[in-house]
Amino acid sequence: MSTPPSISRPSASLQRHFLWLLLGVAGLFAAGIALSLWFSLQASYQTQQRLLELEATQARASLIRLLDYYHTLIENTARDPELLDLMRAGSIEEQQQWAISRQRLLPDLLGLALVNPQGGMLGEAVALRVGPRCQQDMQRADVLTDTRPLLHREVAGLEHFDLVSAVRETGGEIVGGVFLSVRLTQLQRVIDDTLHPDHALILVDAAGSTIARQGEVKGALQEVRLDIPGTGWTLLAQAPVQRFTRGGEMQVLAGLLTLGAVLLLLGVTMLRLRRTMLRDIVSTRDALTALARDEPIPAIMPHYVEFEPAAADIDLIARHLQEQHARLEHLSLTDPLTGLANRRAFETHFPQALGLADRQHPVALVLLDIDHFKAVNDRHGHGVGDQVLLALAQSLKDLTRRADLAARLAGDEFVVLLSGLEAAGVDAWHQRLADHFRSELNAFGLDLQTSLSAGQTWLGSTSGDTMNAALARADRALYQAKARGRGQLVQDAAPAADPAE
Numbered sequence: 001m002s003t004p005p006s007i008s009r010p011s012a013s014l015q016r017h018f019l020w021l022l023l024g025v026a027g028l029f030a031a032g033i034a035l036s037l038w039f040s041l042q043a044s045y046q047t048q049q050r051l052l053e054l055e056a057t058q059a060r061a062s063l064i065r066l067l068d069y070y071h072t073l074i075e076n077t078a079r080d081p082e083l084l085d086l087m088r089a090g091s092i093e094e095q096q097q098w099a100i101s102r103q104r105l106l107p108d109l110l111g112l113a114l115v116n117p118q119g120g121m122l123g124e125a126v127a128l129r130v131g132p133r134c135q136q137d138m139q140r141a142d143v144l145t146d147t148r149p150l151l152h153r154e155v156a157g158l159e160h161f162d163l164v165s166a167v168r169e170t171g172g173e174i175v176g177g178v179f180l181s182v183r184l185t186q187l188q189r190v191i192d193d194t195l196h197p198d199h200a201l202i203l204v205d206a207a208g209s210t211i212a213r214q215g216e217v218k219g220a221l222q223e224v225r226l227d228i229p230g231t232g233w234t235l236l237a238q239a240p241v242q243r244f245t246r247g248g249e250m251q252v253l254a255g256l257l258t259l260g261a262v263l264l265l266l267g268v269t270m271l272r273l274r275r276t277m278l279r280d281i282v283s284t285r286d287a288l289t290a291l292a293r294d295e296p297i298p299a300i301m302p303h304y305v306e307f308e309p310a311a312a313d314i315d316l317i318a319r320h321l322q323e324q325h326a327r328l329e330h331l332s333l334t335d336p337l338t339g340l341a342n343r344r345a346f347e348t349h350f351p352q353a354l355g356l357a358d359r360q361h362p363v364a365l366v367l368l369d370i371d372h373f374k375a376v377n378d379r380h381g382h383g384v385g386d387q388v389l390l391a392l393a394q395s396l397k398d399l400t401r402r403a404d405l406a407a408r409l410a411g412d413e414f415v416v417l418l419s420g421l422e423a424a425g426v427d428a429w430h431q432r433l434a435d436h437f438r439s440e441l442n443a444f445g446l447d448l449q450t451s452l453s454a455g456q457t458w459l460g461s462t463s464g465d466t467m468n469a470a471l472a473r474a475d476r477a478l479y480q481a482k483a484r485g486r487g488q489l490v491q492d493a494a495p496a497a498d499p500a501e
Contacts, residue, residue, distance in 0.1 A: 053224050063235065064228065086114075092123060093123075096127060109180060115164070115178075122176070137150050162181050203234075366456045367471065368414040370451075373411075373450065384446065388412075391440035426491065455475060456491045
């Protein structure tokens with residue numbers, strides 16, 4: 001009987017397997033770097049687009065507020081009963097003198113005049129600072145009923161836009177109008193105040209001509225366009241398209257360095273693993289040989305790496321990142337000068353306070369203002385002004401409880417949320433604060449003629465109360481406190497009744 005031939009198989013190469021493993025790791029790292037860059041570019045583009053939209057929205061809101069201010073100004077002026085009598089029976093000289101006196105009260109205006117129902121100027125155009133082109137526009141049939149601003153950029157340095165509002169009889173009959181010219185520099189200030197570095201903001205008219213702009217973007221760009229209602233104008237926000245930023249280059253470099261380090265580590269680890277495996281094989285063979293010889297079997301000692309140190313390092317890094325995040329969050333919610341909460345912190349805390357008020361707990365919102373603060377800055381310098389702010393901040397820290405919140409909104413404007421106090425308690429708190437503030441000023445060695453005016457309102461005192469509504473009520477009360485002589489607290493309204501009482 002013949003013996004079947006033995007089937008030989010090629011031996012697998014451990015070195016070749018290691019080589020293919022290294023190539024696979026390198027390919028995965030290269031693909032990961034490419035995907036990471038692509039996702040990073042997409043995220044950067046989307047973030048830039050959201051930033052542009054936010055910037056354009058904020059600038060648009062500021063422009064609308066500015067235009068609404070001048071529309072309201074001219075409409076209120078046109079509804080003045082004294083002006084109606086002047087339009088009916090006043091002389092041209094009286095009408096011109098009225099317009100000139102209003103110009104002095106509003107220094108930001110370029111020109112102001114009264115016109116007859118046909119659009120003719122009531123007075124001398126030169127004295128009223130009304131140009132020839134403005135007079136031509138006033139001859140249009142619908143000029144007294146068209147609220148859109150009219151642009152004029154013919155004379156360098158006198159660029160402006162015009163607004164007109166009709167003066168009407170009680171029955172609605174038009175007896176004339178009020179003409180107002182506003183410099184375009186007012187619009188330019190709004191554009192300048194909202195500009196982000198490396199971005200451009202451009203306000204254009206219906207024909208695409210530039211009204212105001214700040215910044216310039218060259219090459220490929222992202223753009224957001226928003227219409228300004230009632231004007232025919234468009235606001236453009238532009239930013240360069242960041243196809244491959246410095247951060248992307250650093251990301252590629254970091255990826256390549258990481259890839260090289262990982263490949264080196266894998267090579268060294270695999271070589272050590274190969275030696276360890278050979279030692280384990282030799283150890284196992286020696287044990288089998290000793291067993292065959294009936295000799296004492298030596299212990300087999302496998303070589304494995306412990307991971308506890310790595311886990312400890314990761315935990316340490318995580319704690320460090322958590323502490324760093326907490327520090328950054330604290331800084332983002334704290335006013336750098338006074339150490340009080342800033343406006344962002346106030347906006348974050350307000351819904352909690354409003355919820356407390358909705359559950360029938362009295363929560364008072366107090367808006368504080370340092371009287372004559374601008375005069376202190378002008379007379380003694382901003383250094384002394386900062387000390388006054390610090391004195392008020394320290395007083396607020398000393399007199400507010402853990403459940404309360406004191407925040408600096410801007411400049412010398414502070415807001416405090418007080419819970420669990422009645423109207424008399426809020427008034428007593430304000431008096432203690434004023435006394436403490438005076439003591440802090442004395443501690444700083446400041447002998448200043450200043451005091452604290454305050455306006456107070458109750459949260460939830462109106463249906464569907466909001467932060468802006470509450471601040472507006474407190475601001476009105478603060479205005480009354482100023483009007484009554486300063487250094488006092490005016491309460492806007494009584495708190496809602498407690499249903500348990």
